[in-house]
Amino acid sequence: MVTDKTTLVVNRDNCPLCKSKGRKILFSAKHNSPGFIDFIKFEAYYSDAFYKAFHNSAANELLYEIAECDDCHFIYLTEVLSDMGMGLLYNEWLDKEMLRVHYSKLPHIIYHEHMVSVLRKHFNKKQQPTLMDFGAGYGRFVEMSVQKGFKTFAFDIGADKNDFMDNMGVTIINNLSKHKNYFNVIWVNQVLEHVSDPLGIVKELTESLTDDGLIFIAMPDCTHVKKILEQKPLSQELFRLLSPHQHINAFTNNTLKLLGINSGLIPLSMVDFFKLYNFKLSPAELKFLVKKTIKNSGASTGLLFKKK
Ligand SMILES: [Zn+2]
Numbered sequence: 001m002v003t004d005k006t007t008l009v010v011n012r013d014n015c016p017l018c019k020s021k022g023r024k025i026l027f028s029a030k031h032n033s034p035g036f037i038d039f040i041k042f043e044a045y046y047s048d049a050f051y052k053a054f055h056n057s058a059a060n061e062l063l064y065e066i067a068e069c070d071d072c073h074f075i076y077l078t079e080v081l082s083d084m085g086m087g088l089l090y091n092e093w094l095d096k097e098m099l100r101v102h103y104s105k106l107p108h109i110i111y112h113e114h115m116v117s118v119l120r121k122h123f124n125k126k127q128q129p130t131l132m133d134f135g136a137g138y139g140r141f142v143e144m145s146v147q148k149g150f151k152t153f154a155f156d157i158g159a160d161k162n163d164f165m166d167n168m169g170v171t172i173i174n175n176l177s178k179h180k181n182y183f184n185v186i187w188v189n190q191v192l193e194h195v196s197d198p199l200g201i202v203k204e205l206t207e208s209l210t211d212d213g214l215i216f217i218a219m220p221d222c223t224h225v226k227k228i229l230e231q232k233p234l235s236q237e238l239f240r241l242l243s244p245h246q247h248i249n250a251f252t253n254n255t256l257k258l259l260g261i262n263s264g265l266i267p268l269s270m271v272d273f274f275k276l277y278n279f280k281l282s283p284a285e286l287k288f289l290v291k292k293t294i295k296n297s298g299a300s301t302g303l304l305f306k307k308k
Contacts (some may be wrong), residue, residue: 017302022146050093135191218302
């Protein structure tokens with residue numbers, strides 16, 4: 001039962017990427033202001049428990065406030081759920097059964113399968129390289145990783161998702177400190193737009209990466225978020241990029257690059273791909289890698305990084 005707003009939220013007073021305090025507020029509205037509930041309802045999978053909390057507790061006192069950092073131009077929500085609030089969100093406020101059905105109906109993602117193959121090829125001298133999917137969701141990616149011969153690990157905070165993966169041959173972990181310098185590949189897909197401290201997390205993940213390891217990070221591409229905010233505030237288009245509770249960081253390819261660099265990583269370039277793969281890739285595979293990990297691809301932006 002949520003009784004107190006201060007236990008539910010944390011305020012991000014500094015830029016989550018560069019720690020600068022200077023910022024412009026681009027938009028600000030309380031969750032309980034007139035009409036805001038219609039914006040919240042763009043999330044189709046809120047449970048009855050969420051609406052009960054919203055109408056009967058401090059959950060409706062949250063502030064939806066968008067800031068842009070003066071220094072690095074990262075765009076982020078200032079007031080976000082605390083760890084306790086995130087626990088509520090992912091374990092109670094979102095309808096798990098509806099989400100599970102939703103994810104099970106999504107088409108097989110071909111580009112993920114290509115990525116796993118290319119990454120497996122990179123580590124072809126190792127008998128069983130290690131891969132961790134950070135924020136593994138319902139295990140669609142780890143299934144492919146197991147099939148391609150990676151010793152596969154999954155990290156996720158949702159307890160129900162962990163049950164789901166138990167019998168896929170995947171080791172479920174919830175503590176990174178036991179796995180320093182351990183993973184050859186870390187996969188972080190559509191996760192860091194959700195977390196209050198993306199820099200802290202990527203620093204921790206970097207420590208878990210082997211010295212020759214690779215980390216792939218991808219999230220929604222928010223290049224046009226300011227334009228959408230000006231032209232269509234509180235629209236579904238805005239919701240897809242910055243939403244109450246869930247999408248709290250609006251990354252672009254540039255700010256993703258900065259996130260990696262500030263965490264002790266180096267983004268891979270075209271030259272790196274040639275060197276790393278030593279011409280082991282076919283032209284089609286190379287073209288694919290460049291398309292998916294150097295430029296933006298569709299609605300998502302992603303980069304492969306190595307350790308400094
Ligand atoms: Zn900044």
